[in-house]
Amino acid sequence: MFEFLDKFMPGILESLLPRASSYAVQIDVLFDVITILVGFWFFLVLGYFFYLIFRYRQRDGHKAEYISGETHKQKQAIEIPHYLILVCDVAIIIPTFLVWFNIKIDVPPPDEEVRIVAQQWAWTFYHAGEDKVLGTEDDIVSVNELHIKNNTQYSYHLESKDVMHNFSVPVFRLKQDAIPGRVISGHFKPILEGEWDIQCAEMCGVAHGIMGARIFIKSEAEHNAWLAANTPATSDTGTLAIVNQNRSQEKKDRNNG
Amino acid sequence: MAEVVHVEVGHGEHHDDHHELSFWSKYIFSTDHKIIGFQYMFTGMAMALIGGYFAYVFRMQLAFPGSSIPFWGTLSPAAYNSLVTNHGTIMIFWVAMPVLIAAMGNFLIPLMIGCDDMVFPKINRLSYQIFLLSAIVLLASFFVPGGAFGGAWTSYAPLSAKAQYNSTPFGAPLWLIAVTLEIVAFLLGGINFITTTMNARAKGMKIYDIPMIVWMIVIASILFMCSVGPLVAGAVMLLFDQTLGTAFFDANAGGDPVLWQHLFWFFGHPEVYVVLLPAMGIVAEVTCTFARKKLFSYKLILYSSIGLGILSFFVWAHHQFISGVDPRATYLFTTTTLLISIPVAIMLFAFVATLYGGSIRFTTAMLFALAFTGEFLLGGVTGIWLGSSGTDIYLHDTYFVLAHFHYTFVPIAIIATFAAIYYWFPKMFGRKMNESWGKIHFWGTIIGFNGIFIPLFILGAGGQHRRIYNFQNYPDLAGADMQDMRVFATMSLIVMLVSQIPFLINFIVSIKRGEKAGKNPWKANTLEWVAPSPPPHGNFGPVLPEVYRGPYEYSVDGREKDYWPQNEKPEPEAS
Incomplete structure (x- = not known):
């Protein structure tokens, strides 16, 4: 309609x-x-x-x-x-x-699942990997980059480690608050290949302004190539690196200000 | 009676023969409702300058990210957040509330209902003193270690609850204490407004003879009292979370962070109508006087405002459509939110209909009142995109929201307030403000205001989200055309701010040098125009006025004069 x-x-x-x-x-x-x-x-x-x-x-x-x-x-x-x-x-x-x-x-049954974890001030995305099940060894973890396959029904599970954040993808017309202590699920189905902004749309502290990420929507072949190129579940240290970088940036700003 | 009018530091003063008070008891610790009204008004104006300055600083950062800002320097992200947060807080709690409700309520209610003072003058004085303390606490928070609170004016937990999250260990509690003190001040003031209006009206003033602005302030005070309880409770709980280690809003220890949002918005949405209603009242008074018309459908406006007040208690969760409340709840809140368009539309239609058949005088006060109706209309209708939960999924927390509520709050707190100041200035200080400068002020304000927020609607619809220090960090928002709109908005803000300079000069100069206004320079009907300008202590002298008719009997058929003051004795029937 x-x-x-x-x-x-x-x-x-x-x-x-x-x-x-x-x-x-x-x-x-x-x-x-x-x-x-x-x-x-x-x-x-x-x-x-x-x-x-x-x-x-x-x-x-x-x-x-x-x-x-x-x-x-x-x-x-x-x-x-x-x-x-x-x-x-x-x-x-x-x-x-x-x-x-x-x-x-009316949530449709998903083909794929992603887990999204927000924290001050970074996004961590857990892609289900080949077995299409979250929480297994072949999960691919990436920071500030969400990789998804075009024309596929996704279900997301949104969490926050510290304060309120908001998972916002303007090209999807999607916003959802991330709330500490809860897992909030939702769905989306990408229909257009490309690369766009993910925003944090809820005030979340000093570096709220730089808590952005990118979403990569690719064809099945390209997406599978990306899956294959990323060895599973070793990049959690990447999250820490980015968080630490943001925190030291905040300290610098504070000293300057 | 010989009157000596002399003016000092911006306060109108009148020497009564039997009173000789010192400067301190006359101006600082006064219990006179007019002086307390002035205290609120001048404090509110000073805070408006601070809030406007904050807006200038952060808009400059958005237009020219990272560059050094004249009169500030380089702006850090932490300072940016503090300025945004406190701009909102100041403009709502320390500008709109004190000027629209406290200043207008204190100055006007006893004069318009024909009594000599508030019924609880000392509570009134205490109210201002607590208010002043709250303003000082808020401003002091900029000078503590860690700086002022920067977690947005909504102060969502758990960001606001823990210093490890918000990095303002002293700023956050001081912000909460300041807001709580301010609320206490307005509760004390509200008791006075309601009691005075209900018990101290002039002889003959029936319930439908009360001027609309008095009704509106009374209804607003009742709304405020009914809605503010949960916020005070929430504020105390949040303060305990911050300072005593409780966990009311800490999910890890069994609390619920969304609870704060409910408590805040249960107050926060009626609060919009708390400041809207007095502004509507001002516009009703000014429109009737300068259109020389009776207010169209007095009772319908009154009942609509009561309906609006009741309905406003059932809409708060439209701020939380996507914040984790059960999706089914939004059906209820979308419906109530859209229904609220009806009482608001009735009131605006009544103002428009009041112009029909009128004879409109375009004084500065009238221009501001007309501008309120036109601009608020846009602010009101844009609320429908946001009240509809479907579009709110996308528009939530974008600049569309920001532009929407500035289109409601600026007409309320700035435009209607200017209408009131230009209209009642002769009564406050015995002299008129300069009309030519007033019109320069008017056009600068209106053009600047629209220039700021129309681009922000477009940016918001284009996906620009709020409270961002530098949009160049977002590739999709960093385009040159979007940046041009940000620069345009900032330039318009500067136009609007610069336009306030003629106002301030006009205001200060007119207190001493303005054209003398008699008792009733606008040929208006309500009782405040019966008192001398400025009114002495005790307002009307030994004999209080008596009321014979409603407040808006303009252009009555068969009368030579086109106004008919409420206190004028009816001529005996010639038969």
Whole structure:
């Protein structure tokens, strides 16, 4: 349904950044639907507002009218638009519920899984490896680099070691808080090959501003080549190196500041 | 009666024959509601300058990353976070709250309901003193080891709970103590506003004769009192986590970090309406006076604001759609959030409808009031993208959110406040502000304001996330076109800030040299215009005014004058 509606929409978000996940189109269409409904009301009211300001400016020989706004007929001037707004609200709530259900509640069975661990100030990604099971010896651990295969349904399990972080991939239209003490699962299915930003979108301390990572979406062949080139589960020291580097950078900033 | 009006350090003063008070008891430890209102107003204005300066520093960093910033120097990431955090904190708790509620409430309520002072003048004085202490504690946090708190104005646990995470062992507790003290101050003030309005109204002033701004401040105070309890409890728990080693928000020891978010936003969202309602009240007063019109549907506005207040308690989790609450909960909160558009729309429509058939005078105060309606409209409608949980998955914590709430808060805390200052300045100091300079100030402020935040909407929709020290670290956000928009926003901020210089000069000069205003320079109806300008201690002299009609009887048919003051005795029927 959203793919169909998309043909008639202005595509505002897509003009700003590409869609790289299967559900990005739903959020983009919802954004456009809201833009059209709300934009209509906004410009209508603003236009009428400016018209009134111009029409009823102070002029010689013109006296203001006495209108209380308490009679039934006068109140309709507000009541009718307000029922129309209620209709628009419903028209927004229904697709909102659909999008939310599709993305957050109706979780498809995954082909692949990744474990994502956030900490001050680095991302660690555990790729399941050949056996497609997390927590086994052939897991591939990488820091600040997430490698995934195009057109594959992924399930992610998000954790935090210390404070709140937020796993945000703008091209996926995806954000999810990482909360210490919880494992939060979600899903995505990449549909576009390329390399994009991963952000931490929740304030997480001094070096929050540099807690970025990159996502690499590759074809199956390229992805398998990457899998083969990386020997399993030895790069955890890499995490420590990056964390230490960030911490010493923070100290330097502090001394400078 | 011979009046000697003389002015000192920005305070209007009136010598009463029977009172000779020292400078200290008159201005510093005064229990006069007007002086306390001024104290709040000047403290709020000073804090606004500090908050504006912070905005200038971090926007310069974003536009020209890493370069040396004039009047600051090089900005470190830790200092950047502190400035962002305290900009938000100051603008909400130390500018919007004191100026809109405390200053306007204190100055206006007794004057507009026709009594001589607040019913609890000493509680009133205590309220300001605690408020001042809270401001000093907050500012002091910039000078302690480790610097001021930098964990965002929402202060999410566990970042805020442990010094090992936030690196501000003293800044974080001081921030919390300052916020808690500020809340105590406003609870004391709120008791006064509600009690005074309910018990001390002039003879004849019925419940629907109360001016809208007084109603709005009362409803805002009630909202504040009902919502702030959980935040105070949360703040104490967080303070214990920071200093005593408790673990209310520590998941490793059985606490829950998301609990803080619930406690914070249960207060945080009604808080938006706590500051919105007085701003709406100001706009109602100013619009009616300068459109020479009766307020369109007084009762509908009043009931809408009460409905808005009630509804605002059921929307808080729309700040937490993606923060690990159960996904099913968002159905409820999306619905309530979108429903809140209805009372807000009714109020805005009523303001627009008030213009219909009017005779609009474009004074500076009226321009600011009209600008509020127009700008807040954009702030209000952009909330719908965010209240819809589906789009919020993407827009959460982007600059779209930031631009949205600045489009609500700047009209509230800056634009409506200026409308109020230009409108009531003659009553405060007995003189008018200069209109030409006022209009320069107006256009600079409005153009600058829109220039800042319209680019930020686009950047936010393009995926730019918040509280980032340097976007050049993100390849997707480092493009030249995005950087140009950041530079444009920063330049607009400088335009907006520079435009405040004519205001400040106009304000200070007009206190002494402005054109003298009589009792009622705007030909308005409400009771404050019955008192002398500026009103003496005790406001109305020995005889308090009596009220015969509602506050907005402008342009009544069959009357020669286009206004009809509330206290004017009806002419005896000619029959």
